Amino acid sequence: MGTGLGGRRGNGASGLRRHGAGRLVIGIGNSLRQDDGVGWRVAEVLAARVEAGALAQLEVLAVQQLTPELVEPIAAASAVVLVDAVITAVPNPGADASLGLPPLHLDPLRPASASARAPLTHHATSAGLLSLTTALHGTCPSAWQLLIPIASACTGFGEELSPGTSARLAEAVELLTAWAHRHA
């Protein structure tokens, strides 16, 4: 990264960062708010796979929210997936197969003219971040988003995922592992 610091592991390395690989996965979420943190958890599991040698040359970041400096690893990547939770009206999505919920899938993500900003906060969107990358670097890698449906009732204080979202986490990890192999 730009300062010559961010591209190196710190001396208390967390195991979440892998650099210089070309492919990037960014997991987003608050791991203290139950299912809201599923994107973060996906990143943790993927990082463990990289650590174990099951996935080669994949950079994995876990973030609580999107911030402008993420344009640097995104610009340096050849392909990127942003993994996030999304609230649905279904009370416990993923818990009951009879609900017939569609399987998770990667949606192509394109830079969007993020015309509005959150007026009083530090909020940023995935598409807006890609747009910022394009504006600053003149280019942006191929990008996808993986949205994992969660229920608003499962976003209280806590570190455990609901059973349904735990199942979705496993599904997401396999989907991203396959993606990483396809883009190797």
Add this chain to the structure above:
Amino acid sequence: MAPPRRTITIDPVTRIEGHAKITIQLDAAGAVETARFHVTEYRGFEKFCEGRPFTEMAAITARICGICPVSHLLAAAKTGDKILAVTIPPTAEKLRRLMNLAQITQSHALSFFHLSSPDFLLGWDSDPARRNVFGLIAANPDLARAGIRLRQFGQGVIEALGGRKIHAAWSVPGGVREPLGEETRDRISAGLPEAFAITERALGLFKTLLDTQLGEELEVFGSFPSLFLGLVGPGGLWEHHRGAEAGCGIRIVDSDGQIVADGLREDDYASFLAEAVEPWSYLKFPYVRALGPEAGSYRVGPLARLNLCERIGTEQADRELLELRQRGGRVVTASFLYHLARLIEILACLEQMQQLLDDPTITATHVRARAGVNAHEAVGVSEAPRGTLFHHYRVDENGLIEAVNLIIATGQNNGAMNRTVTQIARHYLSGERLTEGLLNRVEAGIRCFDPCLSCSTHAAGQMPLLVELVGADGQLRDVLRRD
């Protein structure tokens, strides 16, 4: 009979950082009576922490906020030091200071370059679709890139020390987990010259804007007398980390520069601070207990810290502090100058980081003191980017948390934010029509304080900004929506 009222509500419900809205209360004559900055997201972290080991509090509370996790990390670790009743190794103290300086740098960089500078550079009445970081890139791409570089630098230092940019559970009760290696020290040092250059350019640009086109904002955006509260070091030096120790402590000054209280101990915060509760907001209103909720209202954060200190103690920052005081008085009451105070603090942080990195003991390897539970109640304090942060824990004989109270910086500026919104609305609202210009300025008034409401689930969905004007008869008169 009470005069009929009409209400304007500005209601941005955001995805990440809690829910907030602004209501402007009109009287029968259509004049602004008052304005309220509501925070409606209930924060329940204190309850969540009960029963957890105090040694986990640094890691847990760092996850409260994706913007300022280091502040909670350090306050929690300092509270833990007191429960252990240890004096941490000097190098651990220096490393914690280094991380806090990096945290203040990156947080202020986000606030100034990406959240606020589009307002200054593009104008309050410019198209909202352009008055953002993308408009900034179009208007001044070098400034936009510089902001990202400076934020990256601060984040990089945090990552180099803690191994993660966010939620680095590196500062622990008794010290820090890992010492600083020489290679890492040198990499941090190598990034300083560019960070200095960016900050100096931004200071020059912003001071020119203040001199040429931002005079009205100085008068209208939260300009009022109040108290200011924060830490000061020995001899009144600018301080960001140490609490009541070695000549440091909490100071309160008034707008005339009189020291209202000095050398206050964080352990005694309940004796000099009280928190008012209003039914329309979950954010409490702290005030100086002896003076009551009105007269005791105070401001914290970068402007407060610069008002409180006698000097910063580093050459460049002290030069800028002198200029700030020539511009705004010994005690600066214009909240719009929080922006300038942030840039001065970044400069101070960079200079102090250089001093720490030049200290040969910064790479010493004894960085942690170990002990059991020796105290059952403790209060830790640290200066977060937005102001003074208190952590108060009570633990049982096994070190399990029985009670927690957190006093966050944004809450302490709550009263000042409400006064700022009221002042702006009174100046700019005319008749019963809502304008983008009014909305922009109200938002910008809040942004002076860079509030951080990051205590919410992030997946609730981004909502539009909605402004409603409701007549005395309850009928909707006007709506302004920003998607």
